[in-house]
Amino acid sequence: MKLKELLSIGDLKTSKILTKEIGLENEVESAMVLEAIDIEQWSKKNQLILTSFYAFNGQSNELLEEFFSKMQVIGVSGLVVKMDRFITMIPVWFIDLCFKYQIPLIKISQEVSYEKILLTIYEPLLNHQTHILRTYYEVRQRFTKLEKSFPSLEAIMQEFYQIIGSPCSLKLIDKHIEINFGEQAKDGIVLSREAVTNGEFTKNDYSLLQLYSQSSVKTQQALEVSIFNSYSSNCLLLVYLNEPEIKETDLVIIENTIDVLQEKFNTERLLKKERYTRLNNLADAILQNTPANPDELESLLLEANMSLFPSYQAVAFSTRSTTIQLIKEKVLSLLRSLKVRSIFFDQHSYSVVLFNFDGANGSITKEQVEHLLAKTLESNPDLSLAISNVKPKHEIKEILMECLDILRFNEEFYSDAIVSLADIGIFRYFIQNEQLNEMDTFVPESLQQLANSNYDLFETFYQFLRNERNYKQTAEAMFLHSKTIRYRLNKAEQLLAIDFSNPLQLLNYEIGTYIIKMRRKAHEKNTPIS
Incomplete structure (x- = not known):
């Protein structure tokens, strides 16, 4: 609660402000009665200090200056001096120190007791905290009910939008996913970014953005928070503010929503890991441990949804280097876009994407792969890819060996970033017979x-x-x-x-x-x- 709001309620209405407009916007979160001037031992930020002035009697000018300096550093909300029959006037030098260190000074008459002052201060603060806690509980209940139905990200964001009542947006930038609710400018430019001080009920770091929309020629404020999780490496939640002030209840709602989103991300990561393991094992069984029985192979291909077309081809790349490990998922994602049906096999030193397609529509060429990965190849010169020949189903076992032969040859005798079996030609004989070193004799x-x-x-x-x-x-x-x-x-x-x-x-x-x-x-x- 701000100091000016506090001074307008209860017995504090009779108080008199001696420092004009100084510090009236200060937040007040607690109050303390001053007994000694060692303020650094017991005071804290946003605290209102009550005193009868006796603690200042007999103190030297140096100690008084030090006391006011410490109050300013700590961030004390203000000083309330309670008058009594022995203290009828606050000295001018004391008021001057308040002006000098920008400490609000409030005078209270002797008829108002400390008990009434403290009750007046703490009653609205406690009511406010009760309201915040009630908001937290109600929001938590709504999300708990929603979580029982295993909601999508869209469902979570829709519930969040209904609770907070402000336009909002969830952006998973690395996954090219954006979920929006409510009216918001699509062409907003960030004019400024300011860190928001964390409060009692927040554990995430928020930024207050000033946005400018070119289409509507209007400015708007938005709260932005990064959601750190293992599913998306660049995830942002934005709430577009309808009012200039940030409400603590809104922050509580956002904090709850972040918790729910992180739970969802953890679930998605686990499901992704489970799917990855299952499909990787399936690809391993098809490519590396290919069953001799045609019926068994057909069963595996059916399970992988890879039996519709007669032609098979693979693209592989080495993942030995750390830099390639970092871009592996990106390369796999790009390669899988070459054909509709694909499955990938991931080993500790290489990755292979197997494609199933109608050979009449054309095979995968070096030119296609080079065009697809042009930027990636330019920024990662150690990326090396192998393209197998097109094979029918009954020759599918040879595909992995072809890719590995090409990669092994390119490691010893580099010819290009993208190599097909035709490129190494007769040299494959030396690879298959483990005689690569014999090539030097030629x-x-x-x-x-x-x-x-x-x-x-x-x-x-x-x-x-x-x-x-x-x-x-x-x-x-x-x-x-x-x-x-x-x-x-x-x-x-x-x-x-x-x-x-x-x-x-x-x-x-x-x-x-x-x-x-x-x-x-x-x-x-x-x-x-x-």
Whole structure:
């Protein structure tokens, strides 16, 4: 209750304010009779202090200044001096100190007892707290009744809207969910944000927003609170205020609603975890432990709702790095948008999305995946994806092995961020036979020496091969003059002791060049930047 409201009721109506308008908006939450000036030992914020002035007799100017300074720091609501037959006038110096430290000073006549003063102060405070507690109980009862029906987020917010009577909005920003009730501007711009001081009945942190609507050309206030939970990483509750003042009863209603929403979020998280475990186990049974019996496989596919179409294909990506772990859910969500029917399998080092579709409508291509994940690939250069071939139902067991072979190859010999089985071609033989290291034996010794000792010449030779052995295209790709390219290639031809006009000889060196280049790229990707 504000000080000016308190001074307008009961026996306090007879009081006289000696400090004009100072502190009349101060909140009053308790009262205390002053016995000694060691105020830091017993007083607290928003407390009204009663005194008969005797405690100040004989005190030095320094102690009195210190007392008033401490009152200001603590946030005392005001001083009430009760007059008696020995104290008929409050000294001017005392009033001056009240002005100096902005402490409201109220004079009460000697006819009004301390008991009446305290009763006058505490009666409205207790009535107010009783009202708040009654509000809490009634709101809790309504939500308890609602919770028995396992309500949706929409149902909880609708009940909240009916109780609080103000427009409200729940935003799960990371999940692109927004639930609104009541009339509110859709184009509101935040002009200012101010932290709201927590009260006796609040445990969450609130902000008071000043909003401006461009469409209605009006400003509006809104309370905003972040709801921390394990279901949504960015969840906001907003209440648009109809009145300039924030009521404690409204805060009690909001606090109750937050508790109910957090319970709902916990339930959703547990259900999501349960669904994830069940579907992951199902995908594991289909992809990794594929039953040999066609009927068993059909049963699993039916349970996963993955048996309607004849074609199957998968996209997999490694999740070894911490950065990829953080974006795993986002990548899975994007990949699953490629086709209507999908199921994913999540292992500790990789994730796989299996698709079921009509092959006549086209398979998943590298171009589609690259377009879908363009921004994600740009901001996460260590993300690497594998695309399997399209398989019929009876060959579904090969899909996971194809994806893992591609990922393993790309770890040792990096070729691109998105790799299909056709991209690794004959190299798959070395993966299947656990002979990836044997690939280095296909690199001519002179080519390896060139890469180690003169990388500019090696890079020119590599670009020459990539650009279809065309001198002009190679020069353009390397931003060099064509004469420089010819000079470098002539020197490389001499050092390698090969004939560029011999196609078989050049093919062997081309394979070796790609092996060196892919091995180097893989090493660069797997080496952390210091």
